[in-house]
Amino acid sequence: MIALIDKFNQVSMGEPSQDIIDIYKHIPEINELDNRAEPICRPLFSHSSLPDVLELQQVETKKFKFDKPFSYFVHVHHNQPLWVKNLDIIPTKILEEIRKGNCKLIFDNTLEGKSIEGDKFLNPFYESIDKLKLPTKNIYFITNNLVAEKTHKEYHRADKINIISIMWNVFDIQRLKEERNLPTKVSSDMEYKYKSVNIFKTIDKWWDESYDDEKDDWKRLQMIMDLVLKLSDYDEKSLLHMYQDMEETLQHNINVIENYDIKTNLYDRIF
Numbered sequence: 001m002i003a004l005i006d007k008f009n010q011v012s013m014g015e016p017s018q019d020i021i022d023i024y025k026h027i028p029e030i031n032e033l034d035n036r037a038e039p040i041c042r043p044l045f046s047h048s049s050l051p052d053v054l055e056l057q058q059v060e061t062k063k064f065k066f067d068k069p070f071s072y073f074v075h076v077h078h079n080q081p082l083w084v085k086n087l088d089i090i091p092t093k094i095l096e097e098i099r100k101g102n103c104k105l106i107f108d109n110t111l112e113g114k115s116i117e118g119d120k121f122l123n124p125f126y127e128s129i130d131k132l133k134l135p136t137k138n139i140y141f142i143t144n145n146l147v148a149e150k151t152h153k154e155y156h157r158a159d160k161i162n163i164i165s166i167m168w169n170v171f172d173i174q175r176l177k178e179e180r181n182l183p184t185k186v187s188s189d190m191e192y193k194y195k196s197v198n199i200f201k202t203i204d205k206w207w208d209e210s211y212d213d214e215k216d217d218w219k220r221l222q223m224i225m226d227l228v229l230k231l232s233d234y235d236e237k238s239l240l241h242m243y244q245d246m247e248e249t250l251q252h253n254i255n256v257i258e259n260y261d262i263k264t265n266l267y268d269r270i271f
Contacts, residue, residue: 001271002070003051004103006061008091009074013046023089029082044083045090048073048108050142054267066097071270075108080116084125087132098138104270106140110168113144115151122155129161136161140270144168166266200256201249206242207231 011020020043024030027044034040050073051058064070072094077083088095090105097103116122129139139161141148152163202209207230211223234242 001056002064002068003056003058004061004064004070004072004094005051005058006091009045009047009072011043011046013042013075014040016041016043016046027082027086027089029079030077042077044077044079044086045074046077048075048106050106050108050110050266053262061091061093066093066102069102069104070097071104071106072098073106073108075111078112078114080112080114080121081119081124084121084128087128087134095132095134098134101135101138104138104140105134106142106270109141109143109145110166111144113146116141116143116145116148116163117151122152125161126157140164142166142266162269164266164269166262167260201252203246203249205249206246 007017007020008023011017016024021030021041024043030043031039031041051071056071059070074090094103094105098105114120125141129136136159141161141163143163143165144167145151146165146167148163149165152160207227211220211227214220214223231239
């Protein structure tokens with residue numbers, strides 16, 4: 001499958017050129033402050049790494065004859081309600097080819113995992129694609145939100161886009177391991193075999209994991225910090241005992257990371 005590239009979807013997330021900035025001149029929200037209170041200009045759509053990850057043939061628009069099916073990837077802005085309301089700035093030719101059924105439009109949201117419920121994403125998104133008369137079957141939303149598929153399944157609409165949840169963080173850990181920045185296994189004298197390598201095992205036997213259910217980011221962070229503080233009071237013998245007790249669970253979770261296949265979980269579902 002060909003992944004079409006042009007100035008619009010190859011722009012850097014943090015350093016857009018002036019001609020790209022001009023496209024967004026009617027959207028002042030792209031100018032904001034980063035976490036260091038420094039001004040930044042971040043386009044709503046930018047370069048996606050997925051074509052590289054999926055090893056797709058990338059062809060420049062000016063060299064493409066539009067005589068065969070192709071895909072068009074864009075990485076999306078962290079402000080979901082904002083970018084979904086501005087789909088009309090995607091190149092006109094791309095939108096036309098989507099309507100003809102020749103193009104798969106793929107929104108890359110792998111760096112985010114925000115809720116897609118109602119007005120947070122689904123309502124304004126469907127409003128936009130209906131307004132542009134884009135066929136839902138040719139549109140894909142790839143997200144790090146692991147409950148997004150379930151949320152979307154429960155959304156009341158007959159024709160739906162394709163939402164795919166992937167463990168991008170796990171894929172990123174695989175990359176770090178290849179660079180030898182992470183351990184490849186938990187030290188153990190035994191090898192553990194599991195019936196499944198597709199689900200992480202929880203560690204709630206050893207501490208309270210209720211922070212996973214906390215939706216407020218700051219409260220969740222505080223809960224985790226309180227937990228770390230509590231664990232820091234354990235003596236060395238207690239920590240070692242806990243580690244030995246949870247070793248099988250840790251090794252299982254590492255196996256999940258090692259065996260996660262991005263192609264099986266993404267490529268085959270798109271192409």
